[in-house]
Amino acid sequence: MRELINSGISGVGMAVPERIMTNADIEQLVETSNEWIVTRTGIKERRVSAPDETVASLGAKAAKLALENAGVTADKLDLIICATTTGDFLWPATACLIQKDIGAVSAAAFDISAACSGFVYALSVADGFIRTGAMKNILVIGADTLTKQLNWQDRNTCVLFGDGAGAVLLAPTQPGYGILSFTLGTDGGKFDVIGIRGGGTRNPITHEGLDLKENTIVMRGSEVFKFAVKIMGDASLNALEKAQLTIKDIDLYIPHQANLRIIKAAADRMGLDENRIFLNVEKYGNTSAASIPIAMTEAAQSGRIKTGDVIVTVGFGAGLTWGANVIRWDCRNGGMG
Ligand code: UT7
DSSP, rough: OOOOOEEEEEEEEEOOOOOOOEEHHHHHHHSSHHHHHHHHHOOEEOOOTTTTTHHHHHHHHHHHHHHHTTOOOGGGOOOEEEEOOSSSSSSSHHHHHHHHHHHHTOOEEEEOOOOHHHHHHHHHHHHHHHHHTOOEEOOOEEEEEGGGGGOOOOOHHHHOOEEEEEEEEEOOOOTEEEEEEEEEEEOGTTTEEEEEHHHHSSSOHHHHHHHHTTTEEEOOHHHHHHHHHHHHHHHHHHHHHHTTOGGGGOOOOOOSSHHHHHHHHHHHHOOGGGBBBOOHHHHOOOOOOOOHHHHHHHHHHHHHHOOOOOOEEEEEEETTTTEEEEEOOOOTSSSSO
């Protein structure tokens, strides 16, 4: 049997829209307050895309930076995976638009739709291609522009989300490094807890549907909250066990940045102290599939990650879906660290 090859992150990049929307700006739109938003979510501001800023344009920007960071040119890419639920078109896949934009002439491209868990799903899929030796350079992008699909009159959702993109280059690395394990899960019975009801083939968009804002996000927030707190711990422990590691071995925990209270409650439940958690939810809000690669980029570029560190990523979201990766960071091939 062919020996399996570990895959590691050899470059990171991110892109967020310039426009900042503060909680004070949202106070002008709905019955809410900065105090409520900060105490219930930890979010102080978020980035909002311009009409011509899309998942493809933000994703391509992040992708170019990740390639530059890794010192690899786009023509060397074998595959581009874009995790998103707010792609530029219903189809074709947004990864195809990014492939053209960055000039990845030899790359295949497809999207993964797993909402806020999308980046963890995409990283795990990409790892499989490298592990078996089928491919060498894979760009994994998490990008979303949820503010384009919000009902700005619904205070239950409009305070939470922001736009952005993050990208990593995944390439072969040395044994014992890179992605050590992953766990992925789904509970499709809860498909109606969070999502967009209109615009698909079951409920095509109509004038009446538009009046009812069926093209925007609906969510039962407290159900997501309870699910998230439990699944973050369960998924992290499961992935750590597969890597034969424990909570004590984590150097940096990079959770999906949805809500500070969710992250703190999950960390308490696991016995993980706060100084080992990377947090940036206050600046960007919940950027869905982009939140983990944005956080990873900021963590790597601010020196929070060193070669040999054990990183755990964990995502959860619509589907309901969840997933976690355990990564032993190896900067030797890339421009980081
Ligand atoms: O990536 C996954 C995406 N989704 C999520 O991450 C969402 C996870 N859930 C959450 O983050 C929290 O459930 C929320 C932040 C959405 C809500 O916090 P909560 O502590 O669970 O509040 P709640 O839904 O139980 O609502 C408490 C009260 C309600 O008022 P009443 O019925 O008690 O009078 C809401 O109407 O807070 C009210 N409320 C607000 N008040 C001011 C809900 N949204 C707002 C708001 N401003 N923006």
